[in-house]
Amino acid sequence: MSLIALIPLFPLLGFLINGLGFKIMPKNLVAPIGIGASFLSFLATIGVYLQFKETNGTIVETLFEWITVGNLNVSFAFQIDQLSILMLFIITGVGTLIHLYSAGYMKHDAGIGKFFAYLNLFLFSMLILVMGANYLIMFIGWEGVGLCSYLLIGFWNKRSDFGDAARKAFIMNRVGDLGFLIGVFLIFHYFGTLEYLEVFEQAKGMPSGSLPLMFISFCLFIGAMGKSAQIPLFTWLPDAMAGPTPVSALIHAATMVTAGVYMVVRSNVLYTLSPDTLEFIAWIGTLTALIAASIALFQNDIKKVLAYSTVSQLGYMFIGLGVMAYTSGFFHVITHAFFKALLFLGAGSVIHAMGDEQDIRKMGGLWSKTKITAITFLIGTIAISGIPPFAGFFSKDEILAHVFEHNKGMWALAMLGSFMTAFYMFRLFFLTFTGQFRGTKEQEEHLHESPSSMTLPLIVLAGLSIVGGFIGFPEIFHLPHFLADFLSPIYANSREAFEGFGEVHLSHSTEWILMGFSVLLALSALLLAYIIYVKRGFVPKEDSEITGIQKFVYNKYYLDENYDKVFVNPIEKSSKFFGNIIDPKVIDGFIKFITSGIASLSKIGTKVQTGTTGFYLLIMGLSIGFILILNLGQGILAHFTDIFKAITSK
């Protein structure tokens, strides 16, 4: 078996061992198996990378033919190129750290075996998603991660609201998945294949703005809106925080939610040739970044703040993609994976220390009690706020520079979101780690730093959040942009299809000004948060005291309530109407009407048996007449059929 197939195989084995052996597995073996599976997969990724580096050519490895019908042939094949290798490193690298962290975090949970089984299954699905060599294999992973997300959000499923959150996540993702699936149908319809290499080869010859490409790229993007929590399909992600915190870090921050970005970058030539879809993506990204950031301003649950922050950051990634700065968008995927995983794990460490308390109004002054968590959390906060030289600065600034060139208004909105980001993150940091402790006495005594299995991943991720940005220096520093150089081959088709692809025309002075401005903005947000929450010691009000616009925003603009009104309630009402009225009353009622008619006819029928030949002859005549009418009826029937077809035809 080749090294490539080993990458997903290890987590699959880990899943099977922990999943099937949950009754017999010794408790202390569960975590090592789960972590080991993930780590072996990481090692296999290194091996594959070394193999790949020798030629730097795309490797496609077919395991077997999966679905073959006529011309449709979908092979179970993996594709290794620059893009999938980077994703593999993120998934297995960050994944292993989070597995390690989970060993400490979930230590006392009775369902730890189940937990590691699901986590491994998630890794497997995510790996399939990024390794697939065609859209249907991607779809396996795409739905597979959705399933694991469902299982893990509902991990503590005794609470029915957690189960509801899990279901909501799966169903909202399915809405997106339908878009993806239709995109897949269209791809096959126009290209006759689903294999990436063949599709892109054909696509690059098509004219920019051609309708098929626009439909395809748009439908696929609907899938991305679900998976990557973009407006209007984002409300599942905050609810997904019901899952254990390592899950939030791995699935709902570092990996799964970035699948949409991966998909767009993977399909870059389709998007490059669909300017309308790109514009749509950029605006969806902008709106999402802004709206989610505004909601995060008022959240008091440590994980909810981070959840909205994730939605907002994903918005930035899509802004980057929308202005054709694919590498910048993907750059942000990488740095975000580092600092957001760090922040979530840090939040988990805080929650652990606080005895499952998540409300930041009840925290405060944790700095001295949980030093490592606090320092690493601060590093994450600086990184996401875009303060140099931490990781987030580089990726975010690169996106913003491209946006500035594309559309000044969009840039201004993105800057506004960026200001809010720095503000709500420092708000979170100050409320949690500085000032006086506001929790109960027992909580205060219980405060402690987490075990080393939890702090070690924090330290590693903090390191990555500091230096992670150095893989892509801005051009004006006259330093190499490793990421752009590395990813360059995957844009070959886009370059061929679109003249001037990937060029930036900003003067150096403009770039310096933009950069200076965004840093200044982040610092002023920091200052503002410092004044409000440290100097003045302001603590957010209780939920019941929130009013006005603040309440409106706090409740995420009542989007869920409106979804209920527009989609959920009508479906539930029609469900009852169809089930209780139409089926038993209308359809069955009609049939009863007919049968009772027949029954009364048969009563007449008994009277008919008179034994009089003449009467029989009469009946015979009538019957023949009836058959004749039936023949005429055919014409009428055909007429109706025509009308019906006209209405329903494609």
Added chain:
Amino acid sequence: MLILALILIPILGALLVFALGQNQLRSKQLALAVALVELVVFGLVFKEFSTTGNLLLQKDWLPDFGISFKFSIDGISVLLLALSTVLVPLVILSTFKVAYEKSNLLYALILLTEAALVGVFMAGDLFLFYFFFEIALVPVYFLGLIWGGANAAKATFKMLAYTIFGSLLMLVGLVYLYSKGQTADMEALKASMAFIPSNVQGILFSLFMLAFAIKMPIFPFHTWQADAYSESSTPATMLLAGLLSKMGVYGLIRIALPLAPMGAAEMGHMVMVLGVIGLIYGSIIAVKQDNLKRLIAYSSFAHMGLMAAAIFSGTLEGAQGAVFQMLAHGLNAIGLFFVVKIIAERTGGRSLSALGGLSQDAPWLSVSFMIILLGSVALPLTNGFVGEFLMLKGVFDHSKLLGIISGISIILGAVYLLRLFQKTMFGEKQNADVVIADVSGTEAVVLFVISALVILMGVFPNCILEISEPASQQLLDYMAQF
């Protein structure tokens, strides 16, 4: 000879089981043994099929009337034979933990149903087809009635009345065909299709369609189904949902399409629309069903609508998807009804609002339930995905609008099936003191086999698809002439 054995084994087995009298254990074991022998014989038939291709057994019966004793097996038949011979042992095994009264009759009836199913799926002659198609209903009717719930009499009678009504209409059509073609050979009749005027074919098609639409069922002929499924005894429900409904789909492929091709071409689109209406309508009803059996019944009805639409899409993907989905749906339906039966036996409840928290005590039940549900939700790498993907693609290729509307069902499917899972397995237990026993013994065997097949079929669908492709292609080529 093996073909004949396929029919005779379950008949003789049924007689034997019945004759040996009411001994619970003996009836059960003997019935299982017969069903397993049948499975082995099918294995031999399959081996022969895979070496020589289509199989044929023809004996003159009433030569003067052009009626012969003809069985033929092609790629589609062989798969449905496989479905029947695999599922019947599972149905029998699923009853092992329950002590039924008149057990010898129960098992004899199950075996008789198998004989009839096998007959339908092999019949190469109109009257043979009709005979088995009709006779299959009789044992299932009694199974549903005798061991059924309180309202079984009403529900099963409704089913009987509906299907007999449909069958009589079909008989009219069949007699007409026979009189025109002077033969009842289904293959030979195809040759005379070009000579039957299209308006007559329209009527023929309507007659056939009505019978199969009731059997499957398709909107708006479905109202017997939820009642019959929920009131019949579980073995009867399993046979109905898993196997008898497939006779309807099979009838479309074998009779309605090839023996009234112009009618099908004319009205196929209308059937597709009805199928898609049923798909969405059934899914929506399932969203708020409280009774587990009714919920699955409506889900089943919805799936049937998509199968009908796919068959009439005129695409190879649609036809192949429908054939594959017949197997997947048959397997999953039996699995789901079995899980419901286990839940009902353990808790005494079939209503969602009175259930919850079962996964705490019964993890294996919960795991296998999850896997079978995922098959029905059509998650990739389960059997449901392959069928639904191909069918949706076929419908989409035929008409973008219908394809997109059908696609909504994958969202609705997730809505009602995950609700089903959450309300039964998750949440707090209804009665904290009662410990629910997990699956064991024969229950575990049945659920394991089904779960394993759900995944294997989803990972290696080509093993099945390649068997039926020539037959599906042949049907499409034939239909393309009209």
